[in-house]
Amino acid sequence: MDAAQSRTAExxxxxxxxxxxxxxxxxxAVVELIESAYRGDASRAGWTTEADLLDGQRTDPEGVAAVLAAERGRLLLAERDGALVACCQLEHRGDHAYFGMFAVRPERQGGGLGKAVMAEAERFARExxxxNEMHMTVIRQRDDLIAWYERRGYARTGRMxxxxYGDERFGxxxxxxxxxxxxxxPLT
Structure with a gap:
């Protein structure tokens, strides 16, 4: 990227x-990003957080290492000017892919970055x-986040x-x- 393109991106x-x-x-860096987007006061800088539902950690180095080691998985990173700004987990599960561990830096939320990450994840899973489909699970009490996903074509299934509870690795x-x-x- 030349200097003019870099300025445009910024x-x-x-x-x-x-x-x-x-x-x-x-x-x-992935653990820090995910923690900042989901938990604690730092997460409140964005439009969506789990801080009102959960305390404790969202992930840890062992959880990220397990995603990295998954034979049928991928941890997609999004960077701007070499800095990590978003990520998501993808796992190939036969005819569908699973989308998880989605995080966007709180101060970067609301500017289209999340849409770009989802589009790339969907493109990768399809191509x-x-x-044929992307699956994800979301805490059902996160109405604002579910509505955001619905605007991107995801449908609630009612399957819970x-x-x-009791496993503090998840908060x-x-x-x-x-x-x-x-x-x-659907991805087709």
């Missing part, structure tokens, strides 16, 4: 980021894996799975009724 927050697959050396719940809902989007 001036236009919706400009496409550079995408690449994460490697082991990215683990600490590289031949996936329980939150892993410390602030309420007793948390559960995940499966959302699906």
């Amino acid at each position: 001036a236009d927050p919706a400009a496409a980021p550079a995408f690449r697959t994460a490697v082991t050396a990215d683990t600490a 590289e894996w031949g996936a 799975t329980p939150f892993p 410390i719940p602030r309420r007793a009724d948390l559960e995940f809902e499966l959302l699906i989007k």
